[in-house]
Amino acid sequence: xxxxxxxxxxxxxxxxxxxxxxxxxxxxxxxxxxxxxxxxxxxxxxxxxxxxxxxxxxxxxxxxxxxxxxxxxxxxxxxxxxxxxxxxxxxxxxxxxxxxxxxxxxxxxxxxxxxxxxxxxxxxxxxxxxxxxxxxxxxxxxxxxxxxxxxxxxxxxxxxxxxxxxxxxxxxxxxxxxxxxxxxxxxxxxxxxxxxxxxxxxxxxxxxxxxxxxxxxxxxxxxxxxxxxxxxxxxxxxxxxxxxxxxxxxxxxxxxxxxxxxxxxxxxxxxxxxxxxxxxxxxxxxxxxxxxxxxxxxxxxxxxxx
Numbered sequence: 001x002x003x004x005x006x007x008x009x010x011x012x013x014x015x016x017x018x019x020x021x022x023x024x025x026x027x028x029x030x031x032x033x034x035x036x037x038x039x040x041x042x043x044x045x046x047x048x049x050x051x052x053x054x055x056x057x058x059x060x061x062x063x064x065x066x067x068x069x070x071x072x073x074x075x076x077x078x079x080x081x082x083x084x085x086x087x088x089x090x091x092x093x094x095x096x097x098x099x100x101x102x103x104x105x106x107x108x109x110x111x112x113x114x115x116x117x118x119x120x121x122x123x124x125x126x127x128x129x130x131x132x133x134x135x136x137x138x139x140x141x142x143x144x145x146x147x148x149x150x151x152x153x154x155x156x157x158x159x160x161x162x163x164x165x166x167x168x169x170x171x172x173x174x175x176x177x178x179x180x181x182x183x184x185x186x187x188x189x190x191x192x193x194x195x196x197x198x199x200x201x202x203x204x205x206x207x208x209x210x211x212x213x214x215x216x217x218x219x220x221x222x223x224x225x226x227x228x229x230x231x232x233x234x235x236x237x238x239x240x241x242x243x244x245x246x247x248x249x250x251x252x253x254x255x256x257x258x259x260x261x262x263x264x265x266x267x268x269x270x271x272x273x274x275x276x277x278x279x280x281x282x283x284x285x286x287x288x289x290x291x292x293x294x295x296x297x298x299x300x301x302x303x304x305x306x
Contacts, residue, residue: 029053044072051078060085073099077107084110089117101130109135112142121146121246146245148271154238158278161201169203177202177209180278192294194287202279213273215281217266218253223289226250226266229282236276243271243281 033050040046047066054062060082067079076095083092096111108131115124125146131139162169165180172178181201188194202212213233219226231243247270253263270279290296 044070044075048072048074048078051075055082058085064088077102077104081107081110084114089114093118101127105131105133105135109139112139116142116146116245119249125246144244148244148247149242151240151242152238154234154240155232155280158201158234158280162278172205175209176206177204177212186296186298188290188296192290194290194296196285196287197282198284199282200280204273204275204277204279207275209275210273212279213270213277215268215270215279217268217283217285219264219266219285220262221264222262223287225286225288227284227286228266228268229284231268231270231281231283233270233272234278234280235272235274239272241272243268247271 030050030053033046033053037043037046037050047070051063051066054060054066055078063078063082064086067075067082070076070079076099080092080095080099083089083095092110093114096114101108101111108127112124112127112131115121115127125143128139128143128146161180169178169180179200179202181199183199185197186194187196198217200215204210204212215231217226228248231247233241233243235241247268249265249267249269251265251267252261253265254260266283268281270281273279
């Protein structure tokens with residue numbers, strides 16, 4: 001099939017209002033390609049044409065089937081892209097790393113996305129910064145979520161809290177850090193699910209108090225999900241630094257015990273933590289099932305580490 005016909009049919013698919021006709025044409029074209037390829041499976045050019053055709057129609061599984069074990073550079077590029085859309089990040093990363101950086105904006109954006117998914121944030125940032133053209137805005141959005149964000153104005157709620165607790169803070173002489181606010185609201189819903197909302201504010205008073213900046217939220221990944229509303233450090237001069245994705249890890253709590261892989265720790269390494277800094281975060285834990293059907297329980301320890 002000529003390039004002209006191939007391009008015409010892609011245009012036809014994009015413009016045709018008749019879905020039934022579109023489906024018939026799609027089956028006709030793919031059948032013709034598949035039959036031709038079955039007669040000559042070593043025809044790489046034909047295989048690539050069909051793969052590109054499927055790719056344009058977002059049928060990434062078909063692209064994967066066609067191009068797996070094809071060693072040409074063009075095939076690897078298209079396969080890597082398709083694997084990202086299929087959320088098969090490990091296989092995609094292997095191909096991206098073998099090919100390196102290529103002047104293809106979609107390729108670079110997807111390469112950065114894979115690096116981000118693998119928590120390779122410094123490399124992801126480097127790749128995202130090279131994306132241009134139609135994918136530049138997408139890359140900039142990802143960069144914004146990965147990296148820290150800085151504001152110069154201290155939040156009003158923190159100002160009010162510091163004014164309220166000024167005498168209390170000034171009276172502290174021995175402690176390394178202090179908790180200014182620790183608020184938790186647990187909502188039990190009619191469908192036996194629950195929502196816990198945490199709001200925490202602490203102040204670093206001495207060097208050892210910096211441990212407060214390593215926040216760990218424990219949860220059970222089988223029935224729970226953690227959602228971070230925000231996490232920020234307010235420095236002594238009032239600068240507000242929001243944690244980005246590069247500051248967050250979601251890991252197994254017991255790495256050496258696979259049986260307990262559902263026990264997870266959502267860890268936030270607060271940015272720019274120094275003596276005099278304020279640590280603030282707000283997070284939610286969604287529980288899709290109560291521990292004992294329609295019963296619930298919670299524990300508050302006399303001494304708790306935050």
